[in-house]
Amino acid sequence: MKISINKAKKTLLGNRRRGYTLPTNNKLYPAQWNWDSGFIALGYSYFNLNFALKEINTLLDGQWKDGMVPHILFHNTKTNYYPNYTAWNCGNKIHSSGITQPPILATILKEILNKNEINKTQLLNIKKIIKKINKFHEWFIQFRDPKKTGLVSILHPWESGYDNSPLWDDPMNKVKIEKNIKYKRADNKVVNPDFRPLDIDYDRYVTIKNNLRKLKYNPKKVYKSSFFNVVDVGFNSIFLKANKDLVTLLDRFGLNKKKIENYIKATEKNFLKLYDKKRKTFFSKDIKNKKKIFIPSITNYFLLFADLNNDKINKILIQNLKKHNLKEKYFFSSIKSNHKSFEEKRYWRGPVWINCNWFIYKGLKNKDRLFSNKIRNKTIQILEKKGFFEYFSCKNGKPMGAKNFSWSAALYLDLKLNKN
Ligand code: DGY
DSSP states (O other), X not given: OOOOHHHHHHHHHHHBOSSSBOSOSSSSOOSXXXXXXXXXXXXXXXXXXXHHHHHHHHHHHTOOTTSOOOSEEOSOOOSOOSSOHHHHOEEESEEXXXXXXXXXXXXXHHHHXXXXXXXXXXXXXXXXXXXXXXXXXXXXXXHSOTTOOSOOOBSSHHHHSOTTOGGGHHHHHTOOOOTTOOOOOOHHHHSOGGGSOOHHHHHHHHHHHHHHHHTTTOHHHHHHHOXXXXXXXXXXXXXXXXXXXXXXXXXXXXXXXXXXHHHHHHHHHHHGGXXXXXXXXXXXEETTTTEEEOOOBGGGGHHHHHTOSOHHHHHHHHHHHHHHTTTOSSOOXXXXXXXXXXXXXXXXXXXXXXXXXXXXXXXHTTTOHHHHHHHHHHHHHHHHHHOSOSEEOTTTOOEEXXXXXXXXXXXXXHXXXXXX
16 A cells, blocks of 8 residues: 555544544544544644644643543544443533543644744644643642652553553453443444454443542542552653653743652652562552552553663663564564463554554664664554554554554654654
């Protein structure tokens, strides 16, 4: 399949609705997703800055009063998606889910500002956006890290964005499925069920969601009583990087950055407590069950993106990363392919995801230029050869999941056109 920059732009425009963009144009994801919108905004910034800012503004229109930015906004209520807006039963101005997703907006906005000329009206708008993002980050610090450890928790696997990753197998096995649970999934009717999470995963997702709903999404209560509470390496890496980028943005607009700066210091220090010296790897922490999680997930390497202020650790991470995909033609598999939990085709249990490659490419740029260029070129190649699919097999590049996938197209534009 011949893929070009024009096709990437057309993919985004084809998925665009009123002020926001669907992750794909089939019925799999008929709403606005939080981190998808961040990547999508970056894509638009290569050809329509106003669409980029509008994408972010629409997402932030759904921000809750306490500061949370939901993982889904249901602009269109007439869809088959499950869990839909009635199943969540919450939102502020716009119907939404009651959980969040990786906070990438500060990073995306900084990237956009670095390479665009901004007019006065846009600048005013951007200042408002930055204040809202700051409120979102303060919400994380206040409610997802009440003990002030420098590391935040996620309370549902969907918050990570890598829903059925083997990272969550142990904590999810501990979730007791609600009695007589009733719901109707639609996702596995739209794409091959072999590519999607299992029914037992959904039973648990819905059980956790129903409990959050019962607690009326009260941020203090859900932290204490969610059936799932994990401090994840990948998620915290994204948050650390976003906090660093937020400080730059706050500074540029003369806004107070003290709180975020202090939090960054705590994160830099306490991240090292998640490092296992013997195994030379980082682990995530199951807070609910007081267990360490050692799974060779590509998301652990998002730490390179976070730019941890520690050369020694960064070198070890790069050495390990070079071994992650030794035998595979396409990289990076979301889970190391010799691990027992690896599944070639099932969503976040093995396939190659473009956003993971993007985080790692960006993280390596100032550490190992040659390696980072290799990742960039390989990622471009797979997209040009196979098309803008949601994910790919690491064995033979087989495209899977949704086609016309927005973030694959958006990040292709960044990989191709970003000159920095
Ligand atoms: C889905 O519906 O599969 C989404 O990933 C949940 O956020």
